[in-house]
Amino acid sequence: MSLLAKLEQSVREYGGLIVSCQPVPGSPMDRPEIVAAMAQAAVSAGAVAVRIEGIANLEATRPLISVPVIGIMKRDLEHSAVRITPFLHDVDALAQAGADIIAFDATFRPRPVAIDELIARIHHHGLLAMADSSTVEEGLNCQHKGVEFIGTTMSGYTTALTPAEPDLLMVSELSRAGCRVIAEGRYNSPELAAQAIDRGAWAVTVGSAITRIEHICQWFSDAVKR
Numbered sequence: 730m731s732l733l734a735k736l737e738q739s740v741r742e743y744g745g746l747i748v749s750c751q752p753v754p755g756s757p758m759d760r761p762e763i764v765a766a767m768a769q770a771a772v773s774a775g776a777v778a779v780r781i782e783g784i785a786n787l788e789a790t791r792p793l794i795s796v797p798v799i800g801i802m803k804r805d806l807e808h809s810a811v812r813i814t815p816f817l818h819d820v821d822a823l824a825q826a827g828a829d830i831i832a833f834d835a836t837f838r839p840r841p842v843a844i845d846e847l848i849a850r851i852h853h854h855g856l857l858a859m860a861d862s863s864t865v866e867e868g869l870n871c872q873h874k875g876v877e878f879i880g881t882t883m884s885g886y887t888t889a890l891t892p893a894e895p896d897l898l899m900v901s902e903l904s905r906a907g908c909r910v911i912a913e914g915r916y917n918s919p920e921l922a923a924q925a926i927d928r929g930a931w932a933v934t935v936g937s938a939i940t941r942i943e944h945i946c947q948w949f950s951d952a953v954k955r
C-alpha cells in the first residue's frame with residue numbers, strides 16, 4: 730500500500746490530527762530528544778502524523794515513531810521572507826533524514842528557488858509534498874501542480890497583522906475546490922480543530938496549543954491576571 734493510501738486509512742480510522750512538535754526557539758524544550766519525546770507522546774494519544782523542523786530533530790524522532798513525518802526546514806533569509814524549506818538541498822537533507830512528506834512555503838512572495846523545482850525534487854525522492862499556503866490562489870496553484878496536501882499554514886503570516894482566529898474560510902474554499910486540505914495555524918482548541926474538519930479539512934495540524942509550553946502558559950497567565 731502506498732504511503733498516501735496508508736495515511737488516508739489512518740485518518741479514516743483515528744481521525745485527522747497532526748501534531749507539530751516545534752518548541753519555541755531557544756526554549757529549554759528546544760532539544761532533539763525532547764522533540765522526539767513530544768512526538769511519541771502525540772502519537773500515543775492519536776496523532777496520525779507529526780510535523781518536525783530541522784535535521785537534528787528529525788533524526789532524533791524518526792527511529793522512535795512509525796507514523797508519517799512531515800519534515801520542514803526553517804531558514805531566515807536575507808533577500809526573501811520565505812522561511813519554510815526554501816532550498817533544494819533542504820529537500821535532499823530532509824529526505825535523507827527520513828521525512829515522508831516535505832512541506833514548503835507555497836506563497837507567491839519572491840523566493841530563491843521556484844515552487845515547480847521544489848515540488849519536482851520532493852517527488853523525485855518518492856515523497857509526498859505539502860504546500861504551506863497563505864491564500865486560496867496559492868493553494869490551488871500547487872494543487873494544479875500535483876501537490877498532495879494543501880496547508881493553510883501561512884494564512885495570517887504574510888501580512889502585518891496576524892488574526893487571533895484560524896482561517897476557516899480558506900479551509901472551506903480549498904476543500905470545495907477538491908484539495909486535500911490540512912488546516913494549520915492557530916487551531917488552539919479542540920473546538921476550533923473540529924470546526925476545520927466540519928468545513929471539509931482532511932486533517933488539522935496543531936502546534937502551539939500542544940507543544941509550546943511558553944505559549945500555553947502565557948494564555949493561562951494572561952487569563953488569571955486581575
Ligand SMILES: CC(=O)N[C@H](C=O)[C@@H](O)[C@H](O)[C@H](O)COP(=O)(O)O
Nearest residue numbers: 749882886913914915916935936937
Ligand atoms: C507560520 C509558520 O511559520 N508556522 C510554522 C510552521 O511550521 C509553525 O511555527 C507553527 O507552529 C505551525 O504551523 C502550527 O501552527 P500553530 O502553532 O498555530 O498550531
